[in-house]
Amino acid sequence: MRHRTLSMLFVGLVFGVFNFAQAATITVTTNADSGAGSLREAITIAEGNGEVDEIIFDADYTIALSSVLPTISTEITITGNGWNNTIIDGGNPAQGTSGVRAFYISTGNLTLDDVMIQNCYAWGGSAVYNESGTLSVISSSLETNASNSAVYGGAIYSESSNPIDLELSRFEDNLNLQGGPADVTAIGNTSTPGQHLGITDTSFFNGSGDSSILVHWKEDLVVESSTFYGASEKALDILGCTGTISNSTLSENQTAIEYDSYNVNWGPVNITGVTILDSDSYGIRIFGSSTQVALSHTIIADSGIANCVVSGGTLTSVGNNLDSANTCSFASAGDLINTNPLLGPLQDNGGPTFTHQPLLSSPAIDAGLADSGLAVDQRGISRPQDGDGNTVALCDIGAVESGTLIFADGFESGDVLGWDAVVPSGPQRPSALRPRLAPAATSRSRNLF
């Protein structure tokens, strides 16, 4: 339970008996931008008390910022009351060039939990700029933020290999006015091993810019159980890193995944149990002489130009992949080519993110191995399940594992999602999908002069 009492810090200061062995809880008691009880004051107190702090809110507030909040250089968790209830607003709802950045991390560790950060503006990192600390975003939404740099964009910008973890969160309608990254830019370096960008149970909707996510010289990209929809250009733009992408859905992006190794052998980016559907241009496009991508149990279907393009490097099928055409050179055991995956629409099929559920007659059902290396699907449903009613449980290809088919005559749909007992109790779910911005209406045409 969260404590909503007077802050321990306040009591400690008044009575001079503050126990520095304990973490402090500081309560925001007003929506005012500054002054007593404000979030701004709470951060100032937290920065100066030598404690690990949690900042909480005694009620639901929308806080309109007039300037960036105090720089974070210590360890602070800001725990709101849910992204619809604790809103930090940067003052730029029209996504022009007014408004402010919300957070700047110098060397500290910031956790944002159950908050909304919206309408912020900066050249890069409009919601959060991480110079040399760590950032965790949990159960939070970053919406309608605008950045204004072709290189250092993103609602979140992190430089110098600083670790970022995004979990159970939502990025929606963020925009880069200069056509750079819209949602997250993570720039690493080769001398800081082990740092990473982790993305789990998180949704990215309608990122407008050169990419939704740009990860550049990061050693460790981990994407799992996440959904990317409606990126005006690339959903995932990977420039020189290793990584894994699993149990995730990339739907109706201009291009789903682009990877350029810059001719450096980083080892493979492993893609397992992923559904890539309806890309306007390309599903997966790779460049660079040493680029390696290894695919397993993955659907790539219905791209406007080509499902796969290899302009350098190697795209390797480990097996049990599905190509709706035949541009991915899938020829390993269990691969399906020129095969329609027969998927339902992108929607809430249980779990914290939207997915494409295979239709009853989908060839993706039970077309994988008994052990794909994934114990659950994107929603948290266990793998494998016997989806075709032949008593043999095999993994499905793609991000969703269809439920056990009990009646092979089709009386029962094979879809266990209506059974409450097997639907994970997820956090707040993404809002209904909004109409996607047409490419012509993206950042390229929205620069302000």
Ligand SMILES: [Ca+2]
């Ligand atoms: Ca502190």
Ligand SMILES: [Ca+2]
């Ligand atoms: Ca199955």
Ligand SMILES: [Ca+2]
């Ligand atoms: Ca079966």
